[in-house]
Amino acid sequence: MATATVVKGLEGVVAANSGICWIDGYAGVLAYRGIDIHELAEQSTFEETTYLLWHGRLPSRSQLVEFTGKLTEARRLPSEIYDLFRRFPKTATPMEALRTAVSALSFYDPAESAVDHDSNVRKAFALTAQIPMLVAAFDRIRKGKDVVEPDRSLTHAGNFLWMLHGKKPIPAATRTFDIALILHADHELNASTFAARVIAGTMADMHSAITGAIGALKGPLHGGANEAVMKMLFKIAHEGGDPVEYVRSLFAQKKKVFGFGHRVYRTEDPRATHLRKMSEQLSRDSGNTKWYEMSRRIEDFVKNEKKLNANVDFYSASTYTTLGIDLDLFTPIFAISRMAGWAAHVIEQLDDNRLIRPRAEYTGPEYPVKYVPVEQR
Numbered sequence: 299m300a301t302a303t304v305v306k307g308l309e310g311v312v313a314a315n316s317g318i319c320w321i322d323g324y325a326g327v328l329a330y331r332g333i334d335i336h337e338l339a340e341q342s343t344f345e346e347t348t349y350l351l352w353h354g355r356l357p358s359r360s361q362l363v364e365f366t367g368k369l370t371e372a373r374r375l376p377s378e379i380y381d382l383f384r385r386f387p388k389t390a391t392p393m394e395a396l397r398t399a400v401s402a403l404s405f406y407d408p409a410e411s412a413v414d415h416d417s418n419v420r421k422a423f424a425l426t427a428q429i430p431m432l433v434a435a436f437d438r439i440r441k442g443k444d445v446v447e448p449d450r451s452l453t454h455a456g457n458f459l460w461m462l463h464g465k466k467p468i469p470a471a472t473r474t475f476d477i478a479l480i481l482h483a484d485h486e487l488n489a490s491t492f493a494a495r496v497i498a499g500t501m502a503d504m505h506s507a508i509t510g511a512i513g514a515l516k517g518p519l520h521g522g523a524n525e526a527v528m529k530m531l532f533k534i535a536h537e538g539g540d541p542v543e544y545v546r547s548l549f550a551q552k553k554k555v556f557g558f559g560h561r562v563y564r565t566e567d568p569r570a571t572h573l574r575k576m577s578e579q580l581s582r583d584s585g586n587t588k589w590y591e592m593s594r595r596i597e598d599f600v601k602n603e604k605k606l607n608a609n610v611d612f613y614s615a616s617t618y619t620t621l622g623i624d625l626d627l628f629t630p631i632f633a634i635s636r637m638a639g640w641a642a643h644v645i646e647q648l649d650d651n652r653l654i655r656p657r658a659e660y661t662g663p664e665y666p667v668k669y670v671p672v673e674q675r
């Protein structure tokens with residue numbers, strides 16, 4: 299039997315050519331289409347960044363106006379989706395609701411199984427506009443509130459906060475949220491994007507690929523980590539314990555601390571640099587510095603003790619909480635943003651497709667094992 303070198307978790311394996319996102323894990327550099335994430339976070343918007351991810355270059359002013367218009371125009375949901383949400387059990391989480399609703403949206407797509415470039419781009423607009431609507435609508439329906447219709451005069455970020463809270467967000471909240479969307483928009487072959495590419499590679503449709511990506515994002519080792527971070531902070535506050543002692547006891551039990559460590563970064567995750575600043579600023583502005591200060595103490599301790607850096611999920615937890623967002627919406631919010639990157643990757647995959655089908659090193663019983671009929675077992 300031939301033996302191969304197995305790379306557990308595909309660590310370091312290069313599985314695709316891609317012109318979308320570049321990461322230098324040692325230098326802590328993340329760039330979309332060559333542009334440093336710090337420049338985008340400081341100067342761009344989610345809409346412009348999405349154009350960049352999909353088209354490979356920044357738009358001219360008129361291209362941006364046209365692109366934003368198409369994205370705004372795509373803010374439509376079939377009413378059946380709201381009915382579906384109303385029928386979900388009370389225990390349904392926003393992430394389960396989102397995953398199911400994205401899958402269901404393919405019923406209403408005019409060319410559900412089409413995988414040509416133009417169909418993919420059209421679906422990318424639709425889903426990017428619809429995912430924030432789904433997240434906000436589900437949250438309001440589960441709380442017995444009326445669904446808030448989108449406001450086409452608001453940006454992607456501002457409109458989500460409007461649909462979620464039912465009141466117009468202040469500009470500072472919109473900008474903070476917009477930056478969070480930029481920072482989460484793409485990250486090369488992370489688990490959910492890889493899942494999306496594997497599904498698209500079979501020539502399955504965009505809705506299937508995005509449904510699978512949402513399933514992958516849900517796990518606490520990936521996008522679910524931001525929710526897990528906030529649960530930890532709430533637990534520490536509830537028990538009235540010391541954050542450092544709490545984390546020390548996790549280490550003693552050989553447990554992981556969510557929001558730390560990364561498969562690719564060996565230094566600070568550049569997204570965490572921004573989110574730390576945002577969390578600090580917001581907490582000062584709101585007069586509630588509790589979550590930020592607790593996070594800082596945990597970060598210093600984990601860094602000293604384990605040489606592990608905070609990742610994108612650590613400070614997004616305190617940032618979103620200070621923005622008044624419930625913790626089980628954190629991962630769906632990650633999906634709102636990452637939809638831009640998932641779409642870019644599905645489009646890139648299908649523009650030059652080859653089925654993704656690796657091999658496994660077989661470790662089962664040695665061939666041939668004789669079949670024994672059930673009466674003789």
Ligand SMILES: CC(C)(COP(=O)(O)OP(=O)(O)OC[C@H]1O[C@@H](n2cnc3c(N)ncnc32)[C@H](O)[C@@H]1OP(=O)(O)O)[C@@H](O)C(=O)NCCC(=O)NCCS
Nearest residue numbers: 518519520523553554555556557558559560561609610611
């Ligand atoms: C992100 C993550 C899954 C990367 O995993 P990975 O590349 O497979 O690395 P490993 O899980 O093998 O970790 C390598 C070592 O660091 C330790 N480590 C990594 N992240 C850790 C964490 N958050 N807390 C405690 N220890 C951690 C592991 O225990 C392991 O130690 P060991 O070699 O003594 O066994 C991992 O760091 C993690 O689970 N982090 C917490 C979840 C999280 O925040 N996910 C969001 C990522 S953006």
